[in-house]
Amino acid sequence: MSLKMSSVALLAYFTLNLIYCNAEFSTEDCASLGFIKANLLCSSCDPLKDFGLEQLVAHCKECCHQDDKTPHEKKYARAILEVCTCKFPAYPQIQAFVKSDRPAKFPNLQIKYVRGLDPIIKLLDKDGIVKDTVAIEKWNTDSVEEFLNTHLDKEEDDERDYLKTNQI
Template identity: 35%
Template sequence: MNKALMGGYGVALIAVMLALCLRASSEQLSSRECENLGFTGLALCSDCNTLSEYVKDKELVSDCLKCCTEDSNDATTKITYSGALLEVCMRKLVFYPEVVSFIEEEKDQFPSVQVQYVFNAPPKLVMLDDFGHQKETIRIDNWKREHILQFLREKLKPKPLASN
């Protein structure tokens, strides 16, 4: 084979490899795979880009990008829920002081949020529709109390005021 022909194959091979790498890095993972990695699917892709500025772990950022939601202003970002279950393992609560703080000091602001103690469960919010059916599960292991508050204020429908 002549060198020009081999050079063309080399360029084509590199192009194919690059395309495969880009495709692999942009693949989406299932919600279970993301949850096992500690991602909820609620992270916006712009959050992953911000993460990459502070955390130099390329694999972590790649996993984040595989589990994130594209930033948008469409109706899906405006979804609200009728209630929520905060599931947590009572034995593991000691490892989650922010969740404990929320339960003890802030939970009463949200009458539609119920705390449920589930053996060996990581802290998570199970969002419920009008019929009490589970619609979305969000892990909150590393959330600060103020993040839990903000999320619930944005995602829970306000309770109608009782009329006299």
Template identity: 35%
Template sequence: MELHFLVLAVLGAVALCGRADKTCEELGFTGLALCSDCDAFAEIVKDQELELDCRKCCAEENEESLSKLTFSGARLEVCMRKLMFYPHVQTFIESKLEKFPAVQAQYRFNASPKLILLDEDGNEKETVRIDNWKMEHIEQFLEQKVKPKHTEI
């Protein structure tokens, strides 16, 4: 029995060897992906290794951890040259971004559209890819997850 455990541990370590230094974003997952999404993902892709990567990068759903998790600001990062391929993101920046004073657009060469969520000190806490999000989803996400900036009177 102990030998069986040891063999499984070694096989697991060997399987992860090439991926241990990759971040969730590099693997195509983000820290805010819900673990229940990995269930649906596993049914579609039928690849155990990808499912394991998903589970390493997901967040458990519970009332305390996700629904109340908020950030002090965000940076919407995208490549200006690629922006035309993401019309929902482009429309959001042009027509809705001003509604969110705690969110800034930043153009970075070759960057896929993503929201980088920031703490009160401006440190990056989470990154969420928004390639396929509709404008309404971006707006709704920011309303729920980014605290509005308080303007001084």
């Protein structure tokens, strides 16, 4: 009888291990490993090797979302980051982004101070019509920059634009 019992227990153990090995990590599992599953793109896992963190790559891949590199990815002509300076203490990462040199990298980004507003990014089309609004209160400076790099059209440097170059 005990041989049957131990065989059943062993079978249950191997079955649970097989299920666990094939299962995706939960949000809690990823958090305990130091990854935020909701924001982690798989393209962020490969650079870990550059820093000697090869052992984290497998776990990172279990927690990440596939990057959407398809042509249907939305690009916007302009963006407005709206924030209230009185709320900077509650959002130090957004304050760090706004006060850094990072916004200068995006000539089609406007920072607008709106009293009492939690930080958001409004995405506009070429006609200046708001097409999307994204809440960014839980983002860090790198996330904001990555988002803008992904979703903002790159402004073309037109050598013939005399107002920008001050040429005659």
